[in-house]
Amino acid sequence: MGNGKVKVAMIGAGSWGTALSLVLADNGHTVYLWGKNQQTIDEINKVHENKKYLPNILLPDGIHGTTSMEEAVRDAAYITLSVPTKAMREVIKQIIPFVKSPITFVHVSKGIEPESLLRISEIMEEEIPKELIKSIVVLSGPSHAEEVSLRHPTTVTVSSKSMEEAQKVQDLFINSNFRVYTNPDIIGVEIGGALKNIIAVCAGITDGLGYGDNAKAALITRGLAEMARLGTKMGANPLTFAGLTGIGDLIVTCTSPHSRNWRAGNQLGKGRQMEEVLNDMGMAVEGIRTTKAAHQLSEKYNVELPIASALYNVLFNGGDPKKAVDSLMERGKTSEMEDLINILASQYIE
Secondary structure, three states: OOOOOOEEEEEOOOHHHHHHHHHHHHOOOEEEEEOOOHHHHHHHHHOOOEOOOEOOOOOOOOEEEEOOHHHHHOOOOEEEEOOOHHHHHHHHHHHHHHOOOOEEEEEOOOOEOOOOOOEHHHHHHHHOOHHHEEEEEEEEOOOOHHHHHOOOOEEEEEEEOOHHHHHHHHHHHOOOOEEEEEOOOHHHHHHHHHHHHHHHHHHHHHHHOOOOHHHHHHHHHHHHHHHHHHHHHOOOOHHHHHOHHHHHHHHHHHOOOOOHHHHHHHHHHOOOOHHHHHHHHOOOOHHHHHHHHHHHHHHHHOOOOHHHHHHHHHHHOOOOHHHHHHHHHOOOOOOHHHHHHHHHHHOOOO
C-alpha cells in the first residue's frame, strides 16, 4: 500500500470496532471489518453505514465489511479484536487457522474473565500459539464510539510488554482527532478499563434512584480508590489509575448516557430487572460480567471492594439497589488517606 499504509483486520463490527475502523481509514489504512451479521456487513459495503450500532455516520471508502474471517485476516499487518470478553476465546479460535506468520494483535475490549480471572491479554496469550504472536497491544481510555465517529477530540492509551510495538500501534491510530499516548503498565491499563465499568453501573443506579451529583462524585472518587487498591495488588502501577485508563475512563463512563454500563445501571435503579434490561439493550454490558470477576478477585487477593461487593449483591443475589447504596453510607468510619498510604506503601514492600 506504500507510504506506511497497511491492511488492518478489525474483528467485531459493533460500535467500537466500527468507530476505530473509521479512525484507521481516516489515516489512509485499508480496514477489513469482520462481523457475523450479513445485513450489517451489506450496509457497510453498499451504503457505508452501520445503522444498528452507529446510525447516521458515513463510513470512509477504506472500510470493507466481510463475514469471511479468512478475507479479513489474510495479509493483514495487524489484527485488532473488538469483541466482548465472553466471546474472545471463541473468536480467536476462528482467527488462528488463517494466521501464517507472527503478527501484532491489538485488543480494544474492556473486561476480566470470571473464574479464570484473566485479563484479556492473558486470555490471548493462552489461546494464540506463541509462534504466531509478534506482540499483544491493548488500546484503552475514555472514548465513546459515538463521539469518535463524529471525529470529536479523544485521547486513549496503548500498552504492551513491548513498548516498541506499542509505539507502532500509536502511530497506526494517532491523528488530529484521536490522540494516542503510551503507557508501559499493561496490567494497570487493563484493570482500570475493566473495573471502571463496575463503577459506571453503580453511577447509573444512583441516577436511576434520583440521587444527584454528590452521590456520583463520591462513587467516582471511592471507585477510583477500589480500582487502585485491587490493581496494585495485581501488580499495577498506582499512577496509572490517575491517568486516562483510570480517572479519565471513570469520568466518561460514569457521567454519560452513551455508556451502556451507565444505561444498564440507570434502568436497574428505576426498578427494572437485570434480564429485562440486558434483553432490551441487545449489546454486551461488560460491567455486569466484570462484577462477578471483581468479587472473585477480592477474595483471591483479600482486598476489600465495598462498591463492587454492593453491586454484586444487587446483580447476583437479588439485593435492593437503594439498600445497597444505604449500606455503603452506613459502613464503619475510616480515613480517606488510609488507601493512599497503603497503595504507596505496597510499592516498596517486596
